[in-house]
Amino acid sequence: MPPRKKPSAPASKSVLKSAATQPPLTSLRGVSSWREAAAWLKARGIEDVECITPDLAGVPRGKMMPTSKFTSNTSLALPSALYRHTISGEYPDETENFRYEPRDSDLKLVPDLSTLSVVPWETDPTAQVICDVVGTTGEQVPYTPRNVLKNVLRLYEEKGWKAVVAPEIEFYLVAINEDPDYPLHPPKGRSGRSIVGGQGYSIAGINEFDELIDDIYHFSEKQGLEIDTLIHEEGPAQLEINLRHGDPIQLADQVFLFKRTIREAALKHGIYATFMAKPMQGQPGSAMHIHQSVVDTKTGRNIFSNEDGSPSRAFFHFIGGMQKYVPSSLVMFAPYVNSYRRLTPDMACPVNNAWGYDNRTTAFRVPISEPAARRVENRLPSSDANPYLALAASLACGWLGIMKGIEPTEPTYDSANEGSIELPRGLLEAVALLEDEPALEEVFGKEFIGLYAGVKRGEFETFMQVISPWEREFLLLNV
Incomplete structure (x- = not known):
């Protein structure tokens, strides 16, 4: 096989331009506070925000809301069963080690503002933000994919x-x-x-x-x-x-x-x-x-x-x-x-x-x-x-x-x-x-x-x- 062109060798610093190195209003990706988020969204005329998080398959799940609700500290929640269904949307039978949460209680979405960006394929001005997932009292949920990686x-x-x-x-x-x-x-x-x-x-x-x-x-x-x-x-x-x-x-x-x-x-x-x-x-x-x-x-x-x-x-x-x-x-x-x-x-x-x-x-x-x-x-x-x-x-x-x-x-x-x-x-x-x-x-x-x-x-x-x-x-x- 011909030689492949590989990425540059890994090093200790990310090349991503963060909110810390770019002015919040000009940053293509990410802000560092809710105040900056509000200004960033307003400067781009954003009408809706998609709050997304990966399920076990890596499929984006979440909620869309008007920008005004997103910046008003609205509580975002998803059912815990979201992490217990198959790629085809079915729910397996319980076993000794696979159990459903008895009440199918909520999990909270916590937006990671460093991931805020536009959704360029939408016709209406739309933004997206990747969310972490915590319990209703803020406790860590160990089985969500982003948390699994963070724990490692x-x-x-x-x-x-x-x-x-x-x-x-x-x-x-x-x-x-x-x-x-x-x-x-x-x-x-x-x-x-x-x-x-x-x-x-x-x-x-x-x-x-x-x-x-x-x-x-x-x-x-x-x-x-x-x-x-x-x-x-x-x-x-x-x-x-x-x-x-x-x-x-x-x-x-x-x-x-x-x-x-x-x-x-x-x-x-x-x-x-x-x-x-x-x-x-x-x-x-x-x-x-x-x-x-x-x-x-x-x-x-x-x-x-x-x-x-x-x-x-x-x-x-x-x-x-x-x-x-x-x-x-x-x-x-x-x-x-x-x-x-x-x-x-x-x-x-x-x-x-x-x-x-x-x-x-x-x-x-x-x-x-x-x-x-x-x-x-x-x-x-x-x-x-x-x-x-x-x-x-x-x-x-x-x-x-x-x-x-x-x-x-x-x-x-x-x-x-x-x-x-x-x-x-x-x-x-x-x-x-x-x-x-x-x-x-x-x-x-x-x-x-x-x-x-x-x-x-x-x-x-x-x-x-x-x-x-x-x-x-x-x-x-x-x-």
């Missing part, structure tokens, strides 16, 4: 460290598909013809969708979101966006908003953008690779490198933790039945637990870099993963490795995909591994593990109610 980051903070990440998100553009019984196929580009495969890193492939890509950039700029690079991937009309390195919460917020932005831009042009892990049979799947490093908050030094530039014990232990615990947390990187269709050895996707230097066949790749930029790329997450949970799981596995001093295997220098598959092969197996790992329960808490596992099992049961074309083709007249 606190583990690093307690050691005087700060995690730094850089996600890469792949997605497909597909023609409008009104009937889910029919397979997806690539849309027509500006040439009037459907784009075919084999367009990896093709500028002509990107140019087929020039106007759509212009809208993606335009919408992103209006929201204060920064794209590092955009490339055409191997699949037909498969694109990849690389984001600049920075704070994990800010980067998870960006992925959350980018998915929404890209879908809206595609719809404007009469096509779909999909982040399904494996939308088309016989074509590569879509990943969300995560580059990770850790810096000392006092010195700004990358703890993966010693002073002489050699790799540190923390670096190797981080990899050891990834190798030991990522298989048990795979369901947070591959959350749906479809996700496991991507994890096949003949589709340029790692199906192993190996690591190596600049080796894309390994699950954990160490890119060639200067010592200050030494990092570990987790290549297992699929683009359908909730970015908050994927980042939380990846960083938690590395943290456990450092804390427990777990030594990694020797690095792999040849192809790591030629043996047997070393990961869970399906959703239920992955759920069981998550439930059976005490170290992950220690990090994420029993309530989150039980809730997440219960939802995933519910989704599997819903999937099992659907009869596939394969079954009709090979079983109908043969068995």
Whole structure:
């Protein structure tokens, strides 16, 4: 495969322009107080504000309200059941570890004003703000995705460290598909013809969708979101966006908003953008690779490198933790039945637990870099993963490795995909591994593990109610 252009090496400072470095009225993204929020909204003539938060699937949920109500300290609430339904909107049966809140009581939305931005695709002046979720008396709710990630980051903070990440998100553009019984196929580009495969890193492939890509950039700029690079991937009309390195919460917020932005831009042009892990049979799947490093908050030094530039014990232990615990947390990187269709050895996707230097066949790749930029790329997450949970799981596995001093295997220098598959092969197996790992329960808490596992099992049961074309083709007249 040709070399990929990767994001700049992770460092200790976010590139996002915050309210602290920009005047509030000119800031594209974020303010630091309610007074500044009121002035910011007034200066733009904003009529409505969308208060959104990710559910377990990463789907934006929330409420829209007039600007006057938003700035009047109105209490915002959502039912707790919101975090207990499946991607299809169904509610699984209770089990010993999966329980509903008896009263289905409210959870409160608390706007994070640093995320305030416009919604550029709306015809009426509209703003959006990402919200945290707390209980009715202000207590933390440990199972909401943003809180799950924040809890993992606190583990690093307690050691005087700060995690730094850089996600890469792949997605497909597909023609409008009104009937889910029919397979997806690539849309027509500006040439009037459907784009075919084999367009990896093709500028002509990107140019087929020039106007759509212009809208993606335009919408992103209006929201204060920064794209590092955009490339055409191997699949037909498969694109990849690389984001600049920075704070994990800010980067998870960006992925959350980018998915929404890209879908809206595609719809404007009469096509779909999909982040399904494996939308088309016989074509590569879509990943969300995560580059990770850790810096000392006092010195700004990358703890993966010693002073002489050699790799540190923390670096190797981080990899050891990834190798030991990522298989048990795979369901947070591959959350749906479809996700496991991507994890096949003949589709340029790692199906192993190996690591190596600049080796894309390994699950954990160490890119060639200067010592200050030494990092570990987790290549297992699929683009359908909730970015908050994927980042939380990846960083938690590395943290456990450092804390427990777990030594990694020797690095792999040849192809790591030629043996047997070393990961869970399906959703239920992955759920069981998550439930059976005490170290992950220690990090994420029993309530989150039980809730997440219960939802995933519910989704599997819903999937099992659907009869596939394969079954009709090979079983109908043969068995």
